[in-house]
Amino acid sequence: MLMKVLLAFMVVLALIFFAPPVLKRFNSSEIHGSTDKKVMQSLKDVRHSMATEQRHVFDVALGLLQKFREQEGENAFANTVSGKSPVEVIELAKKEVEAKIAAGDAEFKQYSSWDDMLSKKAAEDAPKKPVSQQPLPPLRQSERTGRQ
Numbered sequence: 001m002l003m004k005v006l007l008a009f010m011v012v013l014a015l016i017f018f019a020p021p022v023l024k025r026f027n028s029s030e031i032h033g034s035t036d037k038k039v040m041q042s043l044k045d046v047r048h049s050m051a052t053e054q055r056h057v058f059d060v061a062l063g064l065l066q067k068f069r070e071q072e073g074e075n076a077f078a079n080t081v082s083g084k085s086p087v088e089v090i091e092l093a094k095k096e097v098e099a100k101i102a103a104g105d106a107e108f109k110q111y112s113s114w115d116d117m118l119s120k121k122a123a124e125d126a127p128k129k130p131v132s133q134q135p136l137p138p139l140r141q142s143e144r145t146g147r148q
Contacts, residue, residue: 031081031089039078046086058086060121061093068096 031046033039043062047055062081069076081089094114101108111117 030083030085033078033082035075036078039082050086054086056122056125057090057118060118061090064093064097065089 029046029049031039031042033042047058050058065080066077069080080092084092097108097111097114097117101111101113108117111120
């Protein structure tokens with residue numbers, strides 16, 4: 001009888017200890033947090049579950065929203081993105097950028113649309129390849145003889 005009670009107690013403790021991290025991984029499709037620091041921790045989990053192509057768009061959207069909200073005060077960025085999915089964050093950034101382009105904002109005047117901005121930023125971020133790359137000389141100039 002005592003062993004059954006002890007076993008039940010250990011199972012309850014194990015559930016209390018292991019449930020939050022396990023459940024957190026299953027619910028990583030939304031961003032949560034009340035402060036900028038907590039939102040950044042949540043963003044890591046959300047980004048981890050995204051496809052590589054979508055990460056670039058998501059990162060650009062987050063960077064822009066963070067830049068737009070830094071004048072509004074502490075935790076304004078957290079209040080903006082908390083509770084939203086990555087698709088909602090991208091749509092919010094897209095609306096704000098389109099509004100700034102339409103308003104003639106100096107920072108966005110070189111772009112005609114959200115998609116144009118994304119393509120230009122992707123081209124800037126792409127690794128640059130050298131125009132002509134000559135083959136490297138072999139590491140060893142001599143060959144060993146007499147070995148078979």
